[in-house]
Amino acid sequence: MIKFPDNFLWGSAASAPQTEGHALLNGKSHTTWDKWIELNPEKFNAGQGPKDTSNVYELYEDDIKRMVEIGMNSYRTSISWARLLPDGKTLNKEAVAFYRDYFEKMNQAGIKPIINLFHFDMPWWLMEKGGWETRESVDAFAFYAKTAFEEFGDLVDEWATFNEPLVHIECGYLYGFHYPAIVDFKKAIQVGYHTLMAHFLAVKAYRETKQTGRIGIILNVTPTYARSEETMDQKAKQNADVLIIKSFLDPCVLGTIPAELVDLVNEHELTPVTEAGDKEIIKEYPVDFIGINYYQPMRVQAAENPRTPAVTTSDLFAHYDWPEKRMNPYRGWEIYPEALYDVSLMMKNDYNNIPWYVSENGMGVAEEERFMNDNGMIEDDYRIEFMEDHLEQLHKGIEAGSNCFGYHTWTFVDCWSWLNGYRNRYGFYRVDLDNNFERSLKKSGLWYKELSQNNGFE
Numbered sequence: 310m311i312k313f314p315d316n317f318l319w320g321s322a323a324s325a326p327q328t329e330g331h332a333l334l335n336g337k338s339h340t341t342w343d344k345w346i347e348l349n350p351e352k353f354n355a356g357q358g359p360k361d362t363s364n365v366y367e368l369y370e371d372d373i374k375r376m377v378e379i380g381m382n383s384y385r386t387s388i389s390w391a392r393l394l395p396d397g398k399t400l401n402k403e404a405v406a407f408y409r410d411y412f413e414k415m416n417q418a419g420i421k422p423i424i425n426l427f428h429f430d431m432p433w434w435l436m437e438k439g440g441w442e443t444r445e446s447v448d449a450f451a452f453y454a455k456t457a458f459e460e461f462g463d464l465v466d467e468w469a470t471f472n473e474p475l476v477h478i479e480c481g482y483l484y485g486f487h488y489p490a491i492v493d494f495k496k497a498i499q500v501g502y503h504t505l506m507a508h509f510l511a512v513k514a515y516r517e518t519k520q521t522g523r524i525g526i527i528l529n530v531t532p533t534y535a536r537s538e539e540t541m542d543q544k545a546k547q548n549a550d551v552l553i554i555k556s557f558l559d560p561c562v563l564g565t566i567p568a569e570l571v572d573l574v575n576e577h578e579l580t581p582v583t584e585a586g587d588k589e590i591i592k593e594y595p596v597d598f599i600g601i602n603y604y605q606p607m608r609v610q611a612a613e614n615p616r617t618p619a620v621t622t623s624d625l626f627a628h629y630d631w632p633e634k635r636m637n638p639y640r641g642w643e644i645y646p647e648a649l650y651d652v653s654l655m656m657k658n659d660y661n662n663i664p665w666y667v668s669e670n671g672m673g674v675a676e677e678e679r680f681m682n683d684n685g686m687i688e689d690d691y692r693i694e695f696m697e698d699h700l701e702q703l704h705k706g707i708e709a710g711s712n713c714f715g716y717h718t719w720t721f722v723d724c725w726s727w728l729n730g731y732r733n734r735y736g737f738y739r740v741d742l743d744n745n746f747e748r749s750l751k752k753s754g755l756w757y758k759e760l761s762q763n764n765g766f767e
């Protein structure tokens with residue numbers, strides 16, 4: 310029997326823009342996603358967007374009962390900045406009432422809310438001024454964070470500042486997947502720096518408002534594995550580690566921007582604009598915990614045609630197709646549970662054994678209806694196997710002394726996804742879009758209940 314530590318958090322994660330719905334109702338203003346999809350519906354699965362999610366805005370009370378039903382004791386979601394402060398300054402009373410009731414009901418049901426402040430959903434009014442490219446965004450975010458702590462600090466004692474900050478940086482400024490969809494490495498680094506400072510000013514606001522809980526950040530730590538021991542491949546791995554792992558983990562936990570990162574951006578003429586006093590703030594406000602989202606590893610090799618200065622990350626490292634890989638046949642993405650053991654040891658050995666938890670792990674499946682049995686239940690044995698394999702490795706890491714306090718899956722109820730709409734499903738509950746967002750339990754939900762009740766599995 311594999312047993313997890315006492316009080317282990319069992320739950321799921323989601324985000325406001327992917328679940329709430331009511332995207333332009335009840336006082337909420339546009340986010341970049343609302344606006345981008347409205348302007349380019351053809352790019353987005355018939356215009357499907359944050360308005361077409363699982364309608365949590367109306368259904369949260371029943372959803373909380375469903376969380377209890379499958380043995381969850383915690384749940385992570387986010388607050389929508391554009392809902393709470395539609396113009397960045399004025400408090401939307403309806404949003405306060407909604408979130409207060411939502412979080413209060415979770416607490417009453419024994420579901421610990423872990424509340425994140427930013428999940429890729431930049432308010433449009435701020436994006437029009439340049440979004441994270443501007444220093445103004447840092448102060449605007451700090452004000453939003455402080456407002457959230459003051460309005461909900463009595464109901465929430467686990468906070469996160471950002472979910473996967475690397476994603477809005479890379480996808481918006483290097484890969485063309487998120488708005489503004491440009492390729493500009495220098496801007497990407499500046500956006501990254503402002504995001505980092507926004508995180509720090511939010512942590513500072515948390516300490517200054519004398520909150521009694523904990524604050525952290527959720528990072529997509531994608532462990533890297535080099536193709537070979539050769540110097541070129543090892544150098545590529547080092548570049549990938551610095552940009553993907555250390556860029557946020559080092560300052561947030563250790564209080565310093567890694568010297569290798571400073572050297573790399575200087576060498577490639579990407580040095581961002583900073584302000585006096587930033588360094589001191591970075592030193593002074595470490596996080597209390599880290600959330601790690603893990604889906605797949607990154608296999609790296611030397612960049613094929615490196616340029617100096619680098620124009621994008623592929624000048625610094627390239628992806629390598631590992632021949633022995635096990636794949637998720639229903640979505641793509643490599644399945645490599647062993648990485649969770651490696652991450653556990655990294656957190657223990659390189660990051661002061663700081664408390665951390667798996668804040669997202671899960672298996673997306675396209676056309677999941679094909680696994681529905683005659684009673685209408687999706688028999689997702691592949692998902693159960695995926696999670697058990699990952700939990701086994703995580704357990705090994707905990708046994709080795711890593712300070713992991715929970716395991717959250719992506720996700721609880723199938724939800725809308727940024728680039729794929731509703732194609733890839735991840736939930737313990739299926740959502741029926743043709744039938745008023747009706748939820749139905751999948752087999753994995755029953756398994757999760759047993760897992761959390763036993764605090765482990767055979």
Ligand code: BGP
Nearest residue numbers: 324472473673719726727729733
């Ligand atoms: C993570 C994000 C989530 C979610 C998930 C699944 O990176 O934090 O918001 O979308 O990935 O990815 P996808 O929806 O692209 O399958």
